[in-house]
Amino acid sequence: MNAPTAAAHLLPQIQLRDVPQALIDALQARFGAQCSLAQAVREQHGRDEGSLQAPPPSAVAFAESTQDVADAVKLASQYEVPVIPYGAGSSLEGHLLAVQGGISIDVSRMNRVLSINADDLTVTVQPGITRKQLNEAIKDTGLFFPIDPGADASIGGMCATRASGTNAVRYGTMRENVLALEVVTASGDIIRTGTRAKKSSAGYDLTRLMVGSEGTLGVITEVTVRLYPLPEAVSAAICSFPSIEAAVRTTIQIIQLGVPIARVELIDRHSVRMVNAHSKLTLREEPMLLMEFHGSPASVKEQAETVQDIASEFGGNAFEWASTPEERTRLWTARHNAYFAAVQSRPGCKAISTDTCVPISRLADCLLESVDEAEASGIPYFLVGHVGDGNFHFGYLLDPNIPEERVTAEALNHKLVARALSMGGTCTGEHGVGVHKMGFLLDEAGAGAVDMMRAIKRALDPKNILNPGKIFAL
Amino acid sequence: MNAPTAAAHLLPQIQLRDVPQALIDALQARFGAQCSLAQAVREQHGRDEGSLQAPPPSAVAFAESTQDVADAVKLASQYEVPVIPYGAGSSLEGHLLAVQGGISIDVSRMNRVLSINADDLTVTVQPGITRKQLNEAIKDTGLFFPIDPGADASIGGMCATRASGTNAVRYGTMRENVLALEVVTASGDIIRTGTRAKKSSAGYDLTRLMVGSEGTLGVITEVTVRLYPLPEAVSAAICSFPSIEAAVRTTIQIIQLGVPIARVELIDRHSVRMVNAHSKLTLREEPMLLMEFHGSPASVKEQAETVQDIASEFGGNAFEWASTPEERTRLWTARHNAYFAAVQSRPGCKAISTDTCVPISRLADCLLESVDEAEASGIPYFLVGHVGDGNFHFGYLLDPNIPEERVTAEALNHKLVARALSMGGTCTGEHGVGVHKMGFLLDEAGAGAVDMMRAIKRALDPKNILNPGKIFAL
CATH class of the missing domain: 3.30.43.10 (Uridine Diphospho-n-acetylenolpyruvylglucosamine Reductase, domain 2)
Structure with missing residues (x-):
C-alpha cells in the first residue's frame, strides 16, 4: 500500500x-x-x-x-x-x-418519471430525479424505491456511484436494482443497456458496467429501476448498548441468522450527542442501533422478537419502539442529518468521511481497532454505519486552520483501509473512488485489474473526455 | 429483426x-x-x-x-x-x-473448495466444481448455494453464462450471487475482481462484466459466491390448473403481491406426460405449478396460505404437499429431468430450447400466444418455465431426418423472441447467446450497444483468442 x-x-x-x-x-x-x-x-x-x-x-x-x-x-x-x-x-x-x-x-432538469409499470414493479425515470421526488411520484402505487444513501441524491448520480445506504441490507444496492439504462456514449451516440426483464443472459452486462463508472464511460440519460411493494407492516426501534462492541456483535448475529432486517444502523455516542443537539432529541448518549423491520405483521413480530433476544444477550437495553410513521420519520431524519449535525458541532470545520466495508465476520475487529485509533487521535469524529452490510463511516471534523489534522485524519483513513483490505474488504462500500481514493483502488484491486479498467476506458472513450481524472490516472 | x-x-x-x-x-x-x-x-x-x-x-x-x-x-x-x-x-x-x-x-479437475467462510455466508471455489459438489461440500455448515440451473453445471460455467434457474425468483441469479473472481486474461495474466465484502463502489464492476461474458473476456479460475442459511422450514407443493393461463395468472399475482416464494415452476401437460413416463410418476396430466416455500415455520405457513387463496381464485386444485425431504427430492428430480424425459419421448430427436424472459405483467400474453403457435406447428414440444421471473422454455423435439422441422422450430423461436422483445423482454433469460442467438442479441440490444461490447472485447482480447465467434461477430 x-x-x-x-x-x-x-x-x-x-x-x-x-x-x-x-x-x-x-x-x-x-x-x-x-x-x-x-x-x-x-x-x-x-x-x-x-x-x-x-x-x-x-x-x-x-x-x-x-x-x-x-x-x-x-x-x-x-x-x-x-x-x-x-x-x-x-x-x-x-x-x-x-x-x-x-x-x-x-x-x-431531466427529472421526469417516464413510465410507471406498477404491475412489473419497475419505473423508468430521467436521471435528474431525486430519490425523494421518485418516491413522491409513485406514492399512490403501493410501491417504493428503497435505495436511500441519506442525501436526496439524483437517481443518475446514484447509478454513477453505485450508491446504497440504509436499506441495502435487505434490498441491495444500485447494482442489484438498476435494470436498464439509456446512455450517451463518448461519441455522443445514444445506446440502451438491459431490458425490463428481471433477468437476462444477453451479452456483456453493460448496465452493471455503467453503474459505478462515475461518469467516465457514458452519461446516463434514462434509468429503469426495480420497485418493491410497500411492506404491510413496518416497525422501527432503537436499542442502546454498553459498548460499540456489543452493538456490533448483535448486528453480526442478526445477519448470520439470516433475519431479513430492513435497516440496522450503528450510531456511536458522539453521533448521538451531535444528533441530539441538532435535532432536539433526548436519545441516550450511548452506542445504539437504529433498526427497521418490514414484512407481514407476523413476520415483523417474529423478526423483532429474534433481534430483541440477540440484543439482550449482548446487554442491549429494552427496545424503544417508534410505532407511528411520524416517530419513524423523526428518527430517520435525525439519522440522515447526522452528517450535518456533526459538521455543525464544530463550527467552520470540514468533514472527511471514510467508507470501508468488510465481510460481516470481521466487522467487530475492523471497527473496534479503528475506534481506538480515532479516540487516540484527539480529532473530533463521529461514527455511523450500515453495519448489517459491514459498511461504516468515520467522519473526521477538521479545522481547516490546522493542516496537521487533515494529515492525521488521512493517515487514520489509510490505516483503516489497509485493515479493511487485509480482512477481505473494500476501500469504498458506497461513496465511490472519485479523485480521493485512486490510490486505495490500486491497493485493493491490484495493478492488473486497474489496467483492465483503463483498457475499457480507452476503448469506450478514446479522447478521455468523460469525467477524466477519476477512478484511475490515465 | x-x-x-x-x-x-x-x-x-x-x-x-x-x-x-x-x-x-x-x-x-x-x-x-x-x-x-x-x-x-x-x-x-x-x-x-x-x-x-x-x-x-x-x-x-x-x-x-x-x-x-x-x-x-x-x-x-x-x-x-x-x-x-x-x-x-x-x-x-x-x-x-x-x-x-x-x-x-x-x-x-479444478474442483476444490478453497475456503468456506460460513460466518460471512461466502465460499470460494475453483471453477470446475459443480453446484451439487459444492452443496455436498458445505452441507455441514447449515448453509446452501441456491442457484440451480437444472443441469449439474460447473460454477465457472454458471458464471460464464450468468445462469439462474428454479430458485432465482427468490435468491437471484449468478449476477447477484458472485462476489469475486480470479480470472486469467487474454495475455495469460492473473487478476482478481471484487472482494468478499457484500457491497463495494470501488471502480468498474469487472466481476459483473465477467459474469455472462461466456469465456470471451477471460478464463475464470476462482469464484467467490454468496451462501444462504438453510431455511428453517421448507415445503413444496404441486397444484394443477384448468389451463396454462390460470397457472400463469396465479403466478403473476403471487409475484405482484410480493410473496417471497422460493420456487414457482410452470410445467405444461406435455411435460407432465413426459415426466410421468420417464420418472414413473402419476401426476395429473394438466398444466401445473410446482412450488417451494422457504422461511420460518410461520412465514412458510403464511406464504402457503396466500398462494392457495390465489390459486383457488383461478381454479387451481387443492395443493398436494410434499412434506418430507424425500418427496420433495423426487418432485424436483422429476422437474430437472423434464428435458431428458422429453428427449426420450421422441427417440432419436434433437431438442432445441427457447429462453425468453419478459416483465411479469406480459407473461400471460407472451406465453399464451406462443402456446397457440406451438400447438399449431404440429411439432412435438414441451413447455417449462421459471415463471416467477417471467422466464420460460419451449423445447421443440426435432426429427433430424426432417430438416423442415428445424426450420419451423427456428421460425417459432424467432416469432417468440420478437414478441418478447416487443414486450420489453430479453431473448435469453439464462442460457446465454453463444453462437445460436447472435442475431437475436443484435435485435435486442441494438447495434450501438453490441458495438460497445465489441470495443470492450477488442480492448481486453486484441488477438481475439478467447472463445471467439460467440455473442457477436467480430
Missing part, C-alpha cells in the same frame, strides 16, 4: 486542458439560456459535498433532454474537452471536480 | 484458424499427460447439450491449477490460437463449439 502523504490524498492532480472559445460559442449557440458561464453557477458545479477543491468548469449546460446531452457531448468530443455530468451534487469523493477542466452537463 | 433462415440460426460461421503443430508440441511439452489429442476427448469437448455442431478443438488441456490455465492461455496467445474454457459441458447455445478452431481448456 502506498505511503500516506498529504499530497497524495489531499490534492487531486490538476492538469487543466484547453477549453477553446469556439466550444463555448458553439454551446451558447446550441443551448442559449440553457448554457451558463456565470461564476457562481460554475463554482456550484465544480464541487461536491466532499472537501477537495479544483477550479470550476468553464461552462454549465443545463440539459433538458437526452438529445441535449448528446449534443453537448458531441461538441465536447469535437473539441476534445472534458464533460462532467452533474445531478444533485451530493457525492463525496471529488467526483464532480473539473480536475482537467471542461464543461459540466447538469441533468437536474 | 433479421428474417429467420435455416442458415442463419442452424449453422455457426465456421472459420477455422490455423493451429500450428508448434503449439501442440509446446502444450504436450508443458502439460504431458494433462494434454489430450485423442479424437473422442476432442469431440466430447467440442460440443455442448445444444444441437449445433462444429469440428472439435485440436487439443484439450486438463488444467489442474490457475497456473496451468495461465500457461495454456499464454501459449495460445503466442500462437494466436483460440482457447475455449470447458467446465461441465452443459451449455445449450453452442458456447463450447470450436467455430474458429483452437484448443479446449478443461477446468473440471
Whole structure:
C-alpha cells in the first residue's frame, strides 16, 4: 500500500486542458439560456459535498433532454474537452471536480418519471430525479424505491456511484436494482443497456458496467429501476448498548441468522450527542442501533422478537419502539442529518468521511481497532454505519486552520483501509473512488485489474473526455 | 429483426484458424499427460447439450491449477490460437463449439473448495466444481448455494453464462450471487475482481462484466459466491390448473403481491406426460405449478396460505404437499429431468430450447400466444418455465431426418423472441447467446450497444483468442 502523504490524498492532480472559445460559442449557440458561464453557477458545479477543491468548469449546460446531452457531448468530443455530468451534487469523493477542466452537463432538469409499470414493479425515470421526488411520484402505487444513501441524491448520480445506504441490507444496492439504462456514449451516440426483464443472459452486462463508472464511460440519460411493494407492516426501534462492541456483535448475529432486517444502523455516542443537539432529541448518549423491520405483521413480530433476544444477550437495553410513521420519520431524519449535525458541532470545520466495508465476520475487529485509533487521535469524529452490510463511516471534523489534522485524519483513513483490505474488504462500500481514493483502488484491486479498467476506458472513450481524472490516472 | 433462415440460426460461421503443430508440441511439452489429442476427448469437448455442431478443438488441456490455465492461455496467445474454457459441458447455445478452431481448456479437475467462510455466508471455489459438489461440500455448515440451473453445471460455467434457474425468483441469479473472481486474461495474466465484502463502489464492476461474458473476456479460475442459511422450514407443493393461463395468472399475482416464494415452476401437460413416463410418476396430466416455500415455520405457513387463496381464485386444485425431504427430492428430480424425459419421448430427436424472459405483467400474453403457435406447428414440444421471473422454455423435439422441422422450430423461436422483445423482454433469460442467438442479441440490444461490447472485447482480447465467434461477430 502506498505511503500516506498529504499530497497524495489531499490534492487531486490538476492538469487543466484547453477549453477553446469556439466550444463555448458553439454551446451558447446550441443551448442559449440553457448554457451558463456565470461564476457562481460554475463554482456550484465544480464541487461536491466532499472537501477537495479544483477550479470550476468553464461552462454549465443545463440539459433538458437526452438529445441535449448528446449534443453537448458531441461538441465536447469535437473539441476534445472534458464533460462532467452533474445531478444533485451530493457525492463525496471529488467526483464532480473539473480536475482537467471542461464543461459540466447538469441533468437536474431531466427529472421526469417516464413510465410507471406498477404491475412489473419497475419505473423508468430521467436521471435528474431525486430519490425523494421518485418516491413522491409513485406514492399512490403501493410501491417504493428503497435505495436511500441519506442525501436526496439524483437517481443518475446514484447509478454513477453505485450508491446504497440504509436499506441495502435487505434490498441491495444500485447494482442489484438498476435494470436498464439509456446512455450517451463518448461519441455522443445514444445506446440502451438491459431490458425490463428481471433477468437476462444477453451479452456483456453493460448496465452493471455503467453503474459505478462515475461518469467516465457514458452519461446516463434514462434509468429503469426495480420497485418493491410497500411492506404491510413496518416497525422501527432503537436499542442502546454498553459498548460499540456489543452493538456490533448483535448486528453480526442478526445477519448470520439470516433475519431479513430492513435497516440496522450503528450510531456511536458522539453521533448521538451531535444528533441530539441538532435535532432536539433526548436519545441516550450511548452506542445504539437504529433498526427497521418490514414484512407481514407476523413476520415483523417474529423478526423483532429474534433481534430483541440477540440484543439482550449482548446487554442491549429494552427496545424503544417508534410505532407511528411520524416517530419513524423523526428518527430517520435525525439519522440522515447526522452528517450535518456533526459538521455543525464544530463550527467552520470540514468533514472527511471514510467508507470501508468488510465481510460481516470481521466487522467487530475492523471497527473496534479503528475506534481506538480515532479516540487516540484527539480529532473530533463521529461514527455511523450500515453495519448489517459491514459498511461504516468515520467522519473526521477538521479545522481547516490546522493542516496537521487533515494529515492525521488521512493517515487514520489509510490505516483503516489497509485493515479493511487485509480482512477481505473494500476501500469504498458506497461513496465511490472519485479523485480521493485512486490510490486505495490500486491497493485493493491490484495493478492488473486497474489496467483492465483503463483498457475499457480507452476503448469506450478514446479522447478521455468523460469525467477524466477519476477512478484511475490515465 | 433479421428474417429467420435455416442458415442463419442452424449453422455457426465456421472459420477455422490455423493451429500450428508448434503449439501442440509446446502444450504436450508443458502439460504431458494433462494434454489430450485423442479424437473422442476432442469431440466430447467440442460440443455442448445444444444441437449445433462444429469440428472439435485440436487439443484439450486438463488444467489442474490457475497456473496451468495461465500457461495454456499464454501459449495460445503466442500462437494466436483460440482457447475455449470447458467446465461441465452443459451449455445449450453452442458456447463450447470450436467455430474458429483452437484448443479446449478443461477446468473440471479444478474442483476444490478453497475456503468456506460460513460466518460471512461466502465460499470460494475453483471453477470446475459443480453446484451439487459444492452443496455436498458445505452441507455441514447449515448453509446452501441456491442457484440451480437444472443441469449439474460447473460454477465457472454458471458464471460464464450468468445462469439462474428454479430458485432465482427468490435468491437471484449468478449476477447477484458472485462476489469475486480470479480470472486469467487474454495475455495469460492473473487478476482478481471484487472482494468478499457484500457491497463495494470501488471502480468498474469487472466481476459483473465477467459474469455472462461466456469465456470471451477471460478464463475464470476462482469464484467467490454468496451462501444462504438453510431455511428453517421448507415445503413444496404441486397444484394443477384448468389451463396454462390460470397457472400463469396465479403466478403473476403471487409475484405482484410480493410473496417471497422460493420456487414457482410452470410445467405444461406435455411435460407432465413426459415426466410421468420417464420418472414413473402419476401426476395429473394438466398444466401445473410446482412450488417451494422457504422461511420460518410461520412465514412458510403464511406464504402457503396466500398462494392457495390465489390459486383457488383461478381454479387451481387443492395443493398436494410434499412434506418430507424425500418427496420433495423426487418432485424436483422429476422437474430437472423434464428435458431428458422429453428427449426420450421422441427417440432419436434433437431438442432445441427457447429462453425468453419478459416483465411479469406480459407473461400471460407472451406465453399464451406462443402456446397457440406451438400447438399449431404440429411439432412435438414441451413447455417449462421459471415463471416467477417471467422466464420460460419451449423445447421443440426435432426429427433430424426432417430438416423442415428445424426450420419451423427456428421460425417459432424467432416469432417468440420478437414478441418478447416487443414486450420489453430479453431473448435469453439464462442460457446465454453463444453462437445460436447472435442475431437475436443484435435485435435486442441494438447495434450501438453490441458495438460497445465489441470495443470492450477488442480492448481486453486484441488477438481475439478467447472463445471467439460467440455473442457477436467480430
